[in-house]
Amino acid sequence: MANCLVAQSGGPSSVINATVAGVVKANQMNQIYDTVYGGLNGIEGILQEKFVDLTNMSDEENRILQQTPSSALGSCRYKLKRENVADFEKLFEILEKYNIETLFYTGGNDSMDTVYALSEYAAKHGITNHRFVGCPKTVDNDLMVTDHCPGFASAAKFIANTALQTWLDFNVYTRQEVFILETMGRDAGWLAASACLSGKVDLVVLPEEVFDKDVFLAEVKKCIDEKNKCYVVVSEGIKYADGTYVSAGESKNDTFGHAILGGSGNAIKDLILNSGTAERCKVQDLSTAQRCHSTEQSLVDVTESFRLGMSAHMRSMDKNFTGMMVGIKRKEGKEYDVEFFATEAKNVANHVKPFPEEWMLPNYTGISQEAIDYLAPLIVGEPDTIMVDGIQAYVTPYYMK
Amino acid sequence: MANCLVAQSGGPSSVINATVAGVVKANQMNQIYDTVYGGLNGIEGILQEKFVDLTNMSDEENRILQQTPSSALGSCRYKLKRENVADFEKLFEILEKYNIETLFYTGGNDSMDTVYALSEYAAKHGITNHRFVGCPKTVDNDLMVTDHCPGFASAAKFIANTALQTWLDFNVYTRQEVFILETMGRDAGWLAASACLSGKVDLVVLPEEVFDKDVFLAEVKKCIDEKNKCYVVVSEGIKYADGTYVSAGESKNDTFGHAILGGSGNAIKDLILNSGTAERCKVQDLSTAQRCHSTEQSLVDVTESFRLGMSAHMRSMDKNFTGMMVGIKRKEGKEYDVEFFATEAKNVANHVKPFPEEWMLPNYTGISQEAIDYLAPLIVGEPDTIMVDGIQAYVTPYYMK
Numbered sequence: 001m002a003n004c005l006v007a008q009s010g011g012p013s014s015v016i017n018a019t020v021a022g023v024v025k026a027n028q029m030n031q032i033y034d035t036v037y038g039g040l041n042g043i044e045g046i047l048q049e050k051f052v053d054l055t056n057m058s059d060e061e062n063r064i065l066q067q068t069p070s071s072a073l074g075s076c077r078y079k080l081k082r083e084n085v086a087d088f089e090k091l092f093e094i095l096e097k098y099n100i101e102t103l104f105y106t107g108g109n110d111s112m113d114t115v116y117a118l119s120e121y122a123a124k125h126g127i128t129n130h131r132f133v134g135c136p137k138t139v140d141n142d143l144m145v146t147d148h149c150p151g152f153a154s155a156a157k158f159i160a161n162t163a164l165q166t167w168l169d170f171n172v173y174t175r176q177e178v179f180i181l182e183t184m185g186r187d188a189g190w191l192a193a194s195a196c197l198s199g200k201v202d203l204v205v206l207p208e209e210v211f212d213k214d215v216f217l218a219e220v221k222k223c224i225d226e227k228n229k230c231y232v233v234v235s236e237g238i239k240y241a242d243g244t245y246v247s248a249g250e251s252k253n254d255t256f257g258h259a260i261l262g263g264s265g266n267a268i269k270d271l272i273l274n275s276g277t278a279e280r281c282k283v284q285d286l287s288t289a290q291r292c293h294s295t296e297q298s299l300v301d302v303t304e305s306f307r308l309g310m311s312a313h314m315r316s317m318d319k320n321f322t323g324m325m326v327g328i329k330r331k332e333g334k335e336y337d338v339e340f341f342a343t344e345a346k347n348v349a350n351h352v353k354p355f356p357e358e359w360m361l362p363n364y365t366g367i368s369q370e371a372i373d374y375l376a377p378l379i380v381g382e383p384d385t386i387m388v389d390g391i392q393a394y395v396t397p398y399y400m401k
Numbered sequence: 402m403a404n405c406l407v408a409q410s411g412g413p414s415s416v417i418n419a420t421v422a423g424v425v426k427a428n429q430m431n432q433i434y435d436t437v438y439g440g441l442n443g444i445e446g447i448l449q450e451k452f453v454d455l456t457n458m459s460d461e462e463n464r465i466l467q468q469t470p471s472s473a474l475g476s477c478r479y480k481l482k483r484e485n486v487a488d489f490e491k492l493f494e495i496l497e498k499y500n501i502e503t504l505f506y507t508g509g510n511d512s513m514d515t516v517y518a519l520s521e522y523a524a525k526h527g528i529t530n531h532r533f534v535g536c537p538k539t540v541d542n543d544l545m546v547t548d549h550c551p552g553f554a555s556a557a558k559f560i561a562n563t564a565l566q567t568w569l570d571f572n573v574y575t576r577q578e579v580f581i582l583e584t585m586g587r588d589a590g591w592l593a594a595s596a597c598l599s600g601k602v603d604l605v606v607l608p609e610e611v612f613d614k615d616v617f618l619a620e621v622k623k624c625i626d627e628k629n630k631c632y633v634v635v636s637e638g639i640k641y642a643d644g645t646y647v648s649a650g651e652s653k654n655d656t657f658g659h660a661i662l663g664g665s666g667n668a669i670k671d672l673i674l675n676s677g678t679a680e681r682c683k684v685q686d687l688s689t690a691q692r693c694h695s696t697e698q699s700l701v702d703v704t705e706s707f708r709l710g711m712s713a714h715m716r717s718m719d720k721n722f723t724g725m726m727v728g729i730k731r732k733e734g735k736e737y738d739v740e741f742f743a744t745e746a747k748n749v750a751n752h753v754k755p756f757p758e759e760w761m762l763p764n765y766t767g768i769s770q771e772a773i774d775y776l777a778p779l780i781v782g783e784p785d786t787i788m789v790d791g792i793q794a795y796v797t798p799y800y801m802k
Contacts, residue, residue: 008573012569012570012573041573041574041575044575068569069566069569069570070566070569070570070572070573071573074572074573074574074575075573075574076574076575077574157791160791160792161696161791161792161793162690162694164792164793164795165470165471165690165693165694165695165696165793166689166690166693168413168469168470168471168693168795168798169413169470169471169689169692169693170689171471171475171798171801172409172413172442172471172472172475172476172798173442173475173476173477173478174442174445174475174477179689197791197792198792282688282689283688284688284689284690285686285688286690287683287684287685287686288567288570288571288580288683288685289563289566289567289685289687289690291570292566292567292569292570293563293566294566295562295566295697296696296697298791376790376791379790379791379792380790380791381791382786382788382791385783387783389777389780389781390558390561390562390598390699390777390780390781390782390783391561391562391565391598391599391600391780392562392565392566394565394569397569397572397573400572
């Protein structure tokens with residue numbers, strides 16, 4: 001029998017490790033491969049033959065791996081470029097050396113391009129004994145074809161609950177105030193939109209929509225006039241009509257003469273205070289925490305991530321299964337249910353799925369019921385997180401062992 | 402029978418409502434008072450006779466109240482000043498009008514000063530039919546006499562877990578990088594120190610210690626030289642030897658004369674990058690989320706907060722029990738256990754309990770085992786948080802009803 005290799009790429013998430021756990025568990029249940037290697041630091045580490053053996057992972061470790069945030073195998077931002085033929089040659093040499101039949105690669109659209117490029121190279125050179133299978137992951141939820149991406153829902157759940165909690169916090173004083181929650185999302189507004197699941201968001205600004213300062217400030221003013229408060233959610237990647245990021249800031253100083261410290265949230269705060277729209281403004285930038293806050297995974301998310309890994313492993317029994325990504329399809333019907341399917345990685349590579357325009361309410365006033373209906377089932381359920389004296393149990397990253 | 406009044410003041414926490422729930426439940430079990438009023442927006446709202454009736458709260462509402470973050474009764478920053486005699490006269494008039502025998506006031510050292518001032522005024526004017534009882538709460542854990550404050554442990558737990566999670570996240574790439582986690586803590590470093598419970602903190606800077614830029618940067622460099630990474634935690638209130646805040650935001654004061662802080666993390670980032678100590682630096686400012694993240698309460702914390710409310714209620718049977726705060730005393734012995742006790746509110750009013758100097762390791766390299774032993778038992782245990790479709794159940798704030 002041959003071996004397989006699983007590796008992770010791009011930004012981490014709360015449930016990306018569950019896909020690896022799924023591949024490992026599937027092979028324990030149906031031993032397609034002799035050895036399940038973990039490749040460290042994505043393509044970058046594979047090129048350096050940095051492997052660990054995951055084949056006989058215990059059930060306990062597997063379970064803890066599923067709740068461990070971030071990429072337990074490490075990640076990379078290394079882009080496999082088609083013109084760097086030497087990289088391809090070296091990689092196939094290594095696959096030969098370790099008798100690796102299938103490479104499972106978890107990641108976003110860059111990673112799906114890697115899967116596509118490798119399968120393309122193999123086809124071009126008549127190589128039939130190495131297969132490349134993509135497993136989607138991205139908190140941004142911006143991959144094409146798949147209904148949603150593992151990792152998104154847990155981040156969305158953290159954002160929605162934090163929106164509710166900070167909304168409760170900022171309402172305790174009677175004073176006039178705007179609260180701004182900044183989420184990730186450079187090109188797609190899925191994460192910012194998910195804050196609306198809290199039911200507390202007054203205004204939400206997504207990168208899919210041009211940021212019109214005057215329209216936005218008029219809406220803030222309406223809220224302030226009505227209830228002295230306004231709860232705003234902004235995506236990090238929002239832009240003006242001319243394409244410049246709002247985070248670049250209009251002026252470099254706030255009302256107290258201090259430099260603005262990064263972020264669309266702080267830029268929006270500056271706009272609100274400088275225009276006199278509100279007296280007080282507080283910003284919460286969720287930053288890194290939103291993509292690794294695994295103490296509050298969505299049970300739906302972590303389960304799907306695990307099962308997607310199993311599905312990818314089982315599908316790879318088919319010797320022609322290469323250059324494919326395993327995606328999630330939402331079944332028809334009232335109850336939320338999914339099935340897995342496969343699509344060519346090239347359909348996903350380097351594309352971005354925007355938050356649909358028809359799901360945005362006018363003037364940043366929220367998202368439609370259809371959008372809520374899409375988002376709501378994804379965050380349901382809480383896994384029994386294993387805690388040790390109040391700290392979550394975790395697997396020490398394999399690149400540290 | 403007379404009535405009682407419970408109100409909340411100062412910054413909210415994840416478990417401050419559990420104290421209110423405790424007072425209400427205690428009165429249902431032992432009806433000392435006819436009516437348990439909730440006073441809205443602290444002293445500010447009480448002066449406007451903004452009351453709600455909490456007497457017959459259902460068990461379900463009581464349970465959900467305990468997991469609802471922030472101040473369900475609203476809060477205020479209104480400072481009852483001894484020279485404003487009119488405020489005192491009006492307040493006692495209102496207490497007479499509603500036949501309120503006992504006022505339970507939850508808050509920090511400012512609130513304990515309110516309790517002290519009211520009992521002092523009563524004594525001076527021979528008023529014996531109104532009593533004032535303080536219940537400590539502050540995420541900062543900086544109240545004197547009490548072993549710790551309800552609210553602190555849940556914030557500490559969120560910080561420690563977020564430290565672990567972001568540490569796992571920032572380690573996935575092989576690149577050189579410093580991660581800076583900024584916590585609350587204007588004058589006391591308890592929250593920043595609690596990040597060390599993660600076991601992952603390389604350097605921690607507390608406000609109790611003078612910030613020596615050169616010593617700090619040398620320590621960062623040591624970490625970078627050794628492992629290419631450095632995980633730093635800083636308190637918002639850290640200062641240079643001349644007393645100026647490291648953060649950029651020290652120029653505006655709030656209504657109590659406290660400096661409004663924020664931005665020590667970004668200031669440290671600038672120092673690191675400008676000095677060339679590391680190539681890359683990321684900041685996570687936990688901001689408001691750390692004090693309201695009630696989806697991950699410490700079971701110890703919420704239980705103590707609830708029971709402290711019950712204890713305050715029962716102690717108030719004593720007609721001489723006034724001008725007192727109920728505190729938490731840690732019992733001797735290997736197993737963590739506490740008992741409640743009472744201290745005069747004036748012992749707590751306007752003082753700050755610093756993180757002990759002898760618990761800090763030299764050169765910002767962490768905290769001592771004794772400090773860990775103090776902190777660790779506080780974050781233990783997870784309550785069964787009631788979730789509704791992935792969003793935490795909560796009580797609509799009473800000031801909104």
